[in-house]
Amino acid sequence: MNWIILIIAGLFEVAFAFCLGKAKESSGVETVYWYVGFLICLGISMVLLVKATQSIPIGTGYAVWTGIGAVGTVLIGIYVFKEPATFWRLFFITTLIASIIWIESGFVVKSD
Template sequence: MNWLLLVLGGLFEVGFTFCLGKGKEATGTESYIWYGAFAVCLFMSMALLIKATQTLPLGTAYGVWTGIGAVGTVLVGIFVFKEPATFWRVFFISTLIASIIGLKVVSTH
């Protein structure tokens, strides 16, 4: 169950970076809405990480959580914000995904 909470927390991390990007593009009241959503996603992400680390090893949980956030943010950048998908970006994000999977596989919990 705590692995599921950790993955969900990582997805909320992607959510807060997405909101940060959208808030940067918006003006006026719309930017405040995006920054408010940023705060909600940030809170949820941290709360889920805290809950997951009650039973999962801290180093593993944090590594997986930040990895999900990093991979998700790069993918959002490529698909939503039209950032370049160069060979090296895709290569290194793939190695990060392999590392996240490796942490899960070798975890004792």
């Protein structure tokens, strides 16, 4: 159950980044609404992260949470905010995903 909570926390991290992007594009009172949405999503994300890391190690939880946030935010940037989807951008976001999976798999190269 805590893994589901952690994934939801990561999605709320994406949501607060989305709110920041929309606030940047808006003006007047609409900007305030987006900042309020940002604060709400930020609060929910943090509360869920705390809840999830009660049984998931903090290093694992934080890595997965930030990974979901980073990948989700890049995808939102590309699809919603029309940011460039360059080869290097996609390459490095892919290496980020692979790195998190590698670290969390418990695979460690031991040196003699």
